[in-house]
Amino acid sequence: MRIDLFAQPASNLLLSLIAGISIGLIEMQQPALAQFGPANSLSPPSESAVRFDVPQVVQGRVLEQSNPATNLGGDILIDIELTLSVIVDSLAAPKIDQLLVEITPRGGSAMVADYAPRTELASNYNGGIEVQRTDETTRTVSLAADGRYPPVAGGSLTATQGDRNTEMTKYNRVAPMHLIAASGTTRRGRGVYFKFRSTDQQIIEGDRVLRMTLRVPATWRGELIEVMVTGDSQRTGFSSDVASFAGLNNRTQRVGTGRFLVAAYRGDCADARQAARRLADAEAAMRSHVHAIGAGETNPLVNAIGTPVSILRHVSRRIDWSESFNRELALKAAVALHMALDGSLQPHTDRDFRELPVDTRAAFLDYMAARKEFGRISQFSSY
Numbered sequence: 519m520r521i522d523l524f525a526q527p528a529s530n531l532l533l534s535l536i537a538g539i540s541i542g543l544i545e546m547q548q549p550a551l552a553q554f555g556p557a558n559s560l561s562p563p564s565e566s567a568v569r570f571d572v573p574q575v576v577q578g579r580v581l582e583q584s585n586p587a588t589n590l591g592g593d594i595l596i597d598i599e600l601t602l603s604v605i606v607d608s609l610a611a612p613k614i615d616q617l618l619v620e621i622t623p624r625g626g627s628a629m630v631a632d633y634a635p636r637t638e639l640a641s642n643y644n645g646g647i648e649v650q651r652t653d654e655t656t657r658t659v660s661l662a663a664d665g666r667y668p669p670v671a672g673g674s675l676t677a678t679q680g681d682r683n684t685e686m687t688k689y690n691r692v693a694p695m696h697l698i699a700a701s702g703t704t705r706r707g708r709g710v711y712f713k714f715r716s717t718d719q720q721i722i723e724g725d726r727v728l729r730m731t732l733r734v735p736a737t738w739r740g741e742l743i744e745v746m747v748t749g750d751s752q753r754t755g756f757s758s759d760v761a762s763f764a765g766l767n768n769r770t771q772r773v774g775t776g777r778f779l780v781a782a783y784r785g786d787c788a789d790a791r792q793a794a795r796r797l798a799d800a801e802a803a804m805r806s807h808v809h810a811i812g813a814g815e816t817n818p819l820v821n822a823i824g825t826p827v828s829i830l831r832h833v834s835r836r837i838d839w840s841e842s843f844n845r846e847l848a849l850k851a852a853v854a855l856h857m858a859l860d861g862s863l864q865p866h867t868d869r870d871f872r873e874l875p876v877d878t879r880a881a882f883l884d885y886m887a888a889r890k891e892f893g894r895i896s897q898f899s900s901y
Contacts, residue, residue: 567606567607567608567610567611567773568604568605568606568607568611568612568614568749568773568774569604569605569607569774569776570602570603570604570605570747570749570774570775570776570778571602571603571605571776572600572601572602572603572745572747572776572778572780573600573601573780574778574780574781574797574798574801574802575780575781575782575783575794575795575797575798576598576599576600576743576780576781576782576783577598577782577783577785577791578596578597578598578732578740578782578783578784578785579596579597579598579785580594580595580596580597580784580785580786581594581595581596581597581731590733592735592736593733593734593735593736594733594734594735594736594738595631595731595732595733595734596628596731596732596734596738596782596784597729597730597731598729598730598731598732598743598782599727599728599729600621600727600728600729600730600743600745600780601725601726601727601728602619602725602726602727602728602745602747603724603725604617604722604723604724604725604726604749605723606723611773612751612771612773613716613751614716614722614723614749614750614751614773614774615715615716615722615750615751615752615770616713616714616715616716616722616749616750616751616770617713617714617715617722617747617748617749618711618712618713618747618748618749618750619711619712619713619728619745619746619747620704620709620710620711620745620746620747621709621710621711621712621728621730621743621744621745621746622704622705622708622709622743622744622746623708623709623732623741623742623743623744623782624741624742624743624744624779625741625742625896626708627734627735627738627741628708628732628733628734628738628741629707629708629732629733629734630703630707630708630709630710630730630731630732630733631731631732631733632730632731633701633703633710633712633728633729633730633731634701634728634729634730635699635701635712635728636699636701637697637699637700637701637702638697638698638699638700650686650687650688651686651687651688652684652685652686652687653684653685653686653687654682654683654684654685655682655683655684697715698714698715698717698719698720699712699713699714699715699720700712700713701713710730712728714726722749738784738896739783739784739787739789739790739895739896740781740782740783740784740787740790740793740794740892740895740896741782741896742779742780742781742782742889742892742893743779743780743781743782744777744778744779744780745776745777745778745779745780746776746777747774747775747776747777747778748772748774748775748776749772749773749774749775750770750771750772750773751770751771751773752770752771753769753770753771777856777859779801779859781793781794781797781798781892782794783896789895790892790895790896793888793891793892793895793896794892796888796891796892797885797888797889797891797892799888800881800884800885800887800888800889801859801885801888803881803884803885804855804858804881804882804884804885805855806881807851807875807877807878807881807882808851808852808854808855808878810878811847811848811851811874811875811878812848812851812852814844847873847874850870850871850873850874851874851878853870854868854870854871854874854882858882858885858886861889863882863886865879865882865883865886
């Protein structure tokens with residue numbers, strides 16, 4: 519159906535546009551599915567076969583002060599246990615040689631008092647190394663004389679002198695060590711990092727438990743904790759051998775990254791626990807909508823706000839319904855997700871955010887409201 523915009527009265531222009539959009543959507547729905555295949559095929563290609571995961575909510579346990587002589591100045595100690603999972607989707611994925619985890623409380627009032635695991639060294643040898651050294655010196659002098667006066671007489675003289683010295687030294691040597699785990703504080707004691715390296719005795723894939731103890735004010739009820747995870751792999755193969763032969767550095771390859779916000783709450787505070795759960799549910803709903811856009815499971819023309827401005831914008835820029843548009847929309851949704859988790863999203867002024875489907879924008883707004891409520895309850899409230 520073709521609509522001539524200039525041949526119609528201005529009063530019927532909007533109605534004609536709406537009719538054209540409805541008919542166009544009906545006509546292109548089946549061809550679009552046939553052209554692009556299943557909905558999952560519209561997902562942006564994954565850049566890595568390595569994924570990371572952490573829980574959305576963790577409980578902080580108040581520790582009893584073991585040493586009464588320690589003066590905390592009215593502060594308390596909160597113990598937080600965080601489980602990190604490393605998931606390798608494919609056998610063809612590159613091996614993770616190093617895993618780096620950075621954990622930073624976002625509230626600004628917490629100081630790191632302790633953490634685990636600590637730095638750990640290991641060796642490829644079981645026990646020490648026994649070294650035995652032997653020095654042996656041998657000297658030999660021989661003299662021989664033979665005289666004959668035939669046929670009357672004959673004689674011989676032989677003399678031999680030997681000297682042999684043997685010296686043996688035996689001692690034990692400490693086996694060479696290499697780093698398999700390292701940890702320490704960051705941000706002037708307000709964060710902590712953990713680094714793990716793959717060895718013959720340790721693999722990176724799977725789960726590992728990270729613990730940290732925070733020194734916080736006595737009124738502390740909860741806090742958002744940022745977790746940054748990166749996985750690197752040492753390049754191997756022909757290109758690596760050529761680089762080593764040429765004296766160049768063998769660069770590492772980034773095989774996976776992850777950024778998470780975890781809601782930590784005080785275990786004996788029911789209000790903080792409920793606010794943390796609402797925040798986790800809102801984040802899960804927001805991520806679900808973003809994933810649906812990436813998988814091509816939403817129709818932004820149908821879900822768009824029914825205002826003349828938004829309809830005209832979608833008609834002029836999106837009526838082709840091409841695959842590039844789906845990828846562009848998925849990218850905008852991913853950027854909006856990153857900004858929402860970072861706390862920098864401005865939903866009323868961000869043009870890219872306003873082009874997302876209505877239900878997706880509603881999920882973002884619900885998340886931002888839940889995050890604001892958690893911050894209000896958790897930070898410096900009287901307990």
